Amino acid sequence: MASVRGRAIQLRLWAAFLVGCTVGGAFTGTVLGVFSGLLSPVPAGVRAVLFGLLAVSLTVLDLRQPLLGLPQRKELIPQEVFARGLGRGGLRFGVEYGCGFRTLVPSAASYVAALFVLLAGLPLAWAVTLGAAFGASRAVAVLQYILLGRPGWQHFLSSHTRWLERSGTVVATVLLGWAVLALF
Amino acid sequence: MGDLSTSPAAPSPARRWVADPLPLLGLLAVAGVTLGILHLSGTAIPWPVPALLAVVAAGLALSGST
Known part of the structure; x- marks a missing residue:
């Protein structure tokens, strides 16, 4: 994104970015929610076990690999937007x-979250809500930067990015494991 | 997203961490543990609560690619 000076302009741009992120996340949640309907004939217990196995496998993979090697689109969003x-x-x-x-996915956390929506058999409204919350949370770090950031923010963040990605995967897996246990 | 400000002052490590998503993820984890303890001690926590915390954690985890 091009450099933008002035907090008021940055906040307006961020508001548009937040709305976009939320819409994008809600779109993904909707698609996953619709596809989860196709899995509804699978018994709930089987889906819960499948989620547990895949979520733990993804977490271990994330913790072991220096860079996450899961399928993803390895391109940045073009500046032409x-x-x-x-x-x-x-x-x-x-x-x-x-x-x-639509761009790099360096943490398994989002895969685990997608699996949850896909396998939990949620009402569509909840799938959309979870997707929207995921999307909105992707805009939080940018707000932190606008309000509290200083020169070198991105360099500092990049020094522990892998910690952030892996911690997020562990936290998401544990919390979604709890949600699955509560659901089934 | 690139750097958006131009202030030349060198910030302290504490100032750096305040603007960083990792402590925020830590706070979220602490909230999850606290709710988990409450849940185990008998307070009913419905499934959307950990699920919402989890998707927010997943979003924060990707902040490094911001």
């Missing part, structure tokens, strides 16, 4: 960023 102005660009950038599959 801002060609029609910052507001529309921020929105479109957010949609692509928040959906969770």
Whole structure:
């Protein structure tokens, strides 16, 4: 994203980015929720065990690999999304960023979350809500930067990015394991 | 997303961490543990609570690619 000076402009751009991220996440949640219906004939116990096995496998994979080697689109979101102005660009950038599959996915946490929505057999509204919450949370770090960041923020963050990615996977797996136990 | 400000002051490590998503993820984990303890001690915590915390954790985990 192009450099933008002035907190007021940054916050307006961030608001568009947040809306885009939320919409993108909700889109992914909707798709996963619809596909989860196809798995509804599978007994709940089987789906719960499958989730547990896959979630633990993904977590171990994330903890062992220096860089996560799961299938993903290994391209950045093109800067051309801002060609029609910052507001529309921020929105479109957010949609692509928040959906969770249009750019790099360096943590298994999002895969575990997607598996949960796919296998838990949730009502569609909950699948959409969880997707929207995922998307919105992707915009939080940018708000932190705007409000509290200083020069070198990204360099500092990149020094412990892998810790963040792996910790997120562990936390998400434990919490979703709890949610599965409560559901089934 | 690139650096958006131009202030030349060198920030302290504490200032760095306040603006970092990792402590936020830590707070979220602490909230999850606290709710888990409450749940084990008999307070009913419905499934959407850990599920919502988890997807937020997943979103924060990807902040490094911001």
